[in-house]
Amino acid sequence: xxxxxxxxxxxxxxxxxxxxxxxxxxxxxxxxxxxxxxxxxxxxxxxxxxxxxxxxxxxxxxxxxxxxxxxxxxxxxxxxxxxxxxxxxxxxxxxxxxxxxxxxxxxxxxxxxxxxxxxxxxxxxxxxxxxxxxxxxxxxxxxxxxxxxxxxxxxxxxxxxxxxxxxxxxxxxxxxxxxxxxxxxxxxxxxxxxxxxxxxxxxxxxxxxxxxxxxxxxxxxxxxxxxxxxxxxxxxxxxxxxxxxxxxxxxxxxxxxxxxxxxxxxxxxxxxxxxxxxxxxxxxxxxxxxxxxxxxxxxxxxxxxxxxxxxxxxxxxxxxxxxxxxxxxxxxxxxxxxxxxxxxxxxxxxxxxxxxxxxxxxxxxxxxxxxxxxxxxxxxxxxxxxxxxxxxxxxxxxxxxxxxxxxxxxxxxxxxxxxxxxxxxxxxxxxxxx
Numbered sequence: 001x002x003x004x005x006x007x008x009x010x011x012x013x014x015x016x017x018x019x020x021x022x023x024x025x026x027x028x029x030x031x032x033x034x035x036x037x038x039x040x041x042x043x044x045x046x047x048x049x050x051x052x053x054x055x056x057x058x059x060x061x062x063x064x065x066x067x068x069x070x071x072x073x074x075x076x077x078x079x080x081x082x083x084x085x086x087x088x089x090x091x092x093x094x095x096x097x098x099x100x101x102x103x104x105x106x107x108x109x110x111x112x113x114x115x116x117x118x119x120x121x122x123x124x125x126x127x128x129x130x131x132x133x134x135x136x137x138x139x140x141x142x143x144x145x146x147x148x149x150x151x152x153x154x155x156x157x158x159x160x161x162x163x164x165x166x167x168x169x170x171x172x173x174x175x176x177x178x179x180x181x182x183x184x185x186x187x188x189x190x191x192x193x194x195x196x197x198x199x200x201x202x203x204x205x206x207x208x209x210x211x212x213x214x215x216x217x218x219x220x221x222x223x224x225x226x227x228x229x230x231x232x233x234x235x236x237x238x239x240x241x242x243x244x245x246x247x248x249x250x251x252x253x254x255x256x257x258x259x260x261x262x263x264x265x266x267x268x269x270x271x272x273x274x275x276x277x278x279x280x281x282x283x284x285x286x287x288x289x290x291x292x293x294x295x296x297x298x299x300x301x302x303x304x305x306x307x308x309x310x311x312x313x314x315x316x317x318x319x320x321x322x323x324x325x326x327x328x329x330x331x332x333x334x335x336x337x338x339x340x341x342x343x344x345x346x347x348x349x350x351x352x353x354x355x356x357x358x359x360x361x362x363x364x365x366x367x368x369x370x371x372x373x374x375x376x377x378x379x380x381x382x383x384x385x386x387x388x389x390x391x392x393x394x395x396x397x398x399x400x401x402x403x404x405x406x407x408x409x410x411x412x413x414x415x416x417x418x419x420x421x422x423x424x425x426x427x428x429x430x431x432x433x434x
Contacts, residue, residue, distance in 0.1 A: 001031055001107075001165050002028060002031040002102060002107040002108050002165045003028050003030045003031035003104070004031075004103075004104065004105060004106055004107045004125075005105065006104035006105065007104070008104060009027070009071075009078075009080055009102075009104050010027075010028060010029065010030065010104065012025055012026060012027050012029070012069075013025075013026050013029040014026070015029075015035070015046075015051055016051065017037040017039065017040060017042060017044065017051065017053075018042070018044065018051045018052060018053050019037065019040050019042040019044075019053050020037060020039050020040040020042070022037055022038075022039035022040065024036075024037055024038070024044070024051075025068075025069065026163055027068075027069060027080055027082045027102060027163065028082060028102055028163065028165075031165050032046070032082075032163035032164065032165060033045065033046055033164065033165050033166070033167075034046070034054075034163065034164045034165075034166070034167055034168065035051075035162065035163040035164070036057060036160055036161045036162060036163075038161060040056075041056055041057045041058065041059065042054075042055075042056055042057070043055050043056070043057050043160070043169060045167070054169075055169070057159065057160065057169075058158075058159060059159070060084070060086055060159045060161070061086055061095065061158065061159065062086070062097065062221075064084040064097070064099065064161075065113075065215070065219055065220055065221070066081050066084075066099055066111070066209075066213055066215065067081070068081055068082060068083070068084065068161070068162050069081065069082075070213050070214075070215075071213070072212040072213035072214065073212055074101075074109075074120055074204075074208075074209075074212050075120070077103055077106075077109075077126075078103060078104075079101035079102060079103055079109065080101070080102050080103075081099050081100070081101060081102075081162075081213070082100050082101075082102045082162050082163050083099070083100035083160065083161065083162025083163055083164055083168075084097065084098070084099055084100070084159075084160070084161050084162055085097065085098040085099075085100070085157060085159070085160050085168060086098075086157070086158045086159040086160075087155045087156060087157050087158060088155070088156055088158055089153045089154070089155060089156065090154065090156055092153070094114075094153075095114075095158070096112055096113060096114035097112070097113045097114075098110050098111065098112045098113075099111040099112075099113075100162060100164065106125045106126055107125045108123070108125070108165070109121060109122050109123070109126060110199075111209065112201065113221065114227065115221070115223065115224040115225055115227070116206065116220065116221040116222045116223035116224055117203070117223055117227035117230060118203070118204045118205070118206060118208075118209050119184060119201035119202060119203055119204065119227075119229070120201065120202050120204050121186065121199050121200065121201040122199065122200055122201075123197065123198070123199045124197075124198070127200055129142065129143065130142070130198045130199065130200060131198070133185070133198055135187070135196075137149075138429070139178065140178045140185050140187070140198075142185060142198075142200070145180050145183070146180065147178035147179060147180045147183070147184075147185045148178060148179055148180070148429070149176060149177075149178050149429050150177050150178060150179045150184075150228050150424075150427050150429060151176070151177045151228065151426075151427055151428075151429075152174070152175065152176045152177070153174075153175055154172070154173065154174055154175065154191075155173060155175055157169055157171070171190065172190065172191045173188045173189065173190055173191070174188075174189050174190075174191060175187065175188050175189075177228060179228050179229045180229070181203065181228075181229045181230060181231050181232065181423075182202055182203040182229055182230070182231040183200060183201065183202055183203075183229055184200070184201040184202075184203075184228060184229040185198060185199070185200055185201075186198070186199040186200075186201060201229065202229075203227065203229050203230055203231055206220045206223070225422075226419065226422045226423045227423075228423065228427070230423065232416055232419045232420065232423075233419075234412055234415035234416040234418075234419050235416045235419070237412045237415070237416075238409060238412035238413050238415070238416050241408045241409045241412050242409045242412075245405045245406060245408065245409050248405050249402055249405050249406075252398065252401055252402065252405070256393065256398060263298070263391045264391060265304075265389050265390070265391050265392055265393070266389065266390050266391055267387065267388070267389050268294045268296075268388050268389070268390050269291055269292075269294055269370070269386065269387065269388040270385075270386075270387045270388070271291070271385065271386060272383065272384075272385045273289055273372070273374075273383070273384050273385070273386065274382060274383060275287065275289075275374050275376070275381075275382045275383065275384060276382075277379040277382060279379075284375045284376055284377060284378075285373075285374075285375050286374040286375065286376065286382070288371060288372060288373050288374075289371075289372040289374070290369060290370070290371050290372070291369050291370040291371075291372065291386075292369065293325065293367055293368065293369045294367070294368055294369070294388075295365075295366070295367050295368070296363060296364075296365050296366060296367075296368060296390060297365055298365055298390075298391070299364065299365055300361075300362050300363065300364060301361075301363045301364075301365070301390050301391065302359060302360070302361040302362075302363070302390070302391070302392050302394055303322070303359065303360045303361075303363060303388055303389070303390055303392065304357060304358075304359050304388070304389040304390075304392035305320060305333065305335070305357065305358050305359075305360065305386065305387070305388050306355060306356070306357050306385075306386070306387040306388075306389075307320075307335050307336075307337060307355065307356055307357075307358075307384065307385070307386050308337065308354055308355035308356075308384065308385045308386075308387075309337055309354060309355075309376075309381060309383060309384040309385070310354060310383065311337060311338065311339050311354060311376070311377075311381050312339060312341065313339070313340050313341065313342070314338070314339075314340075314376065314377040314378045314380070314381050315336060315337065315338035315339075315376065315377040315381075316336060316337055316338075316374065316375070316376040316377070316381050316384055317334065317335070317336030317337075317374070317375050317376070318334070318335060318336070318372055318373065318374045318375070318384065318386070319332065319333070319334045319372070319373040320332070320333050320334070320335070320370055320371075320372050320373075320386070321370065321371040321372075321373070322360065322363070322368055322370055323368060323369055323370070323371060324364075324366050324367070324368055325366070325367045325368060325369060326366055326367060327366070331360055331363065333358050333360060335356050335357075335358045336356065337352070337353055337354055337355060337356050338352040338353075338377075339351075339352040339353065339354050340352055359392060359394065359396070361394060370386075370388070372386065420432075
């Protein structure tokens with residue numbers, strides 16, 4: 001067992017390789033039961049404190065980027081790197097590397113690296129609550145967080161160097177991985193054994209690992225793809241943009257409320273007009289109407305014009321020309337209504353509306369009147385109403401502002417969804433599979 005309950009790292013010692021007599025540095029000499037010789041690649045067991053060669057090993061696929069014996073601190077815990085392991089899965093192009101970290105108080109932790117992504121992994125010696133998490137087989141509850149099943153496999157050890165308190169080459173495990181980014185829970189069960197061990201990994205950026213051990217991050221492997229428990233930057237961007245967006249939307253609504261309170265809507269013209277048919281001026285045309293004068297006191301006003309008529313199976317249209325009496329500047333709008341109804345196959349039907357609205361904005365202060373030029377589908381449509389309201393709420397502008405404020409959260413939501421799909425594409429338990 002690893003030597004624990006100390007106040008500092010033990011002094012390193014040299015052991016002699018029984019195969020080539022080269023010196024082997026041991027960083028936890030009292031706790032190491034197995035080690036390797038870096039000279040002849042022998043895998044060695046200490047039997048009655050005497051080294052005995054068990055088997056020969058091959059060289060590594062990749063050299064370790066953190067040298068054995070390196071001191072560092074992660075999560076404010078001092079560690080010394082004492083071993084390096086390469087593993088893969090049978091019949092799958094999936095290989096990763098592990099670094100055994102030794103702490104003189106609590107024992108072993110692990111650093112795993114796959115495609116440039118790193119996890120710091122603790123067992124129950126660091127996290128006592130891991131001894132009995134709520135295991136639902138396809139999920140695990142730990143500290144009120146649900147971890148979803150992502151992968152299951154049987155790892156194979158392909159290379160080791162350093163020292164161990166267990167027979168790393170002999171172990172045969174069935175492993176399940178559960179994720180709740182940035183965390184991963186690993187459930188290991190030895191083959192032909194009912195006992196399960198649980199470990200929690202936390203995703204760490206390479207620069208954090210490099211800084212912890214005083215190394216150059218440029219020597220670390222580059223990231224490729226998305227790791228199972230890699231945190232989503234798009235998720236954090238989405239949460240941030242959603243929060244900011246909600247505050248801005250609330251701000252827009254509050255500002256609009258105060259504007260409406262300080263400048264309430266005011267009806268400045270509301271008349272029922274009796275129209276005079278003028279057949280000599282053209283088919284469907286009526287005599288123009290000029291409204292009384294009215295005054296706009298705000299620097300820039302918005303006018304809401306509502307035109308209505310009790311038309312039936314016909315239409316009515318009016319061109320309204322707003323005239324500034326001081327400058328003769330004009331604003332012209334045209335709006336119409338139509339309404340049709342009937343009975344067909346015993347069913348009553350109708351279409352169209354008997355009223356319509358149009359908004360004219362940015363009208364400067366001054367004295368105005370309206371020239372109204374009506375036309376209708378029938379001389380019988382000789383009544384119309386026109387209502388003009390100032391300080392009207394420009395809902396279209398508000399909706400455009402709200403849509404713009406929602407755009408960034410929506411974009412980040414799409415990015416987050418794409419990232420999650422990328423995360424799960426190599427899992428047979430993906431929620432995105434049909």
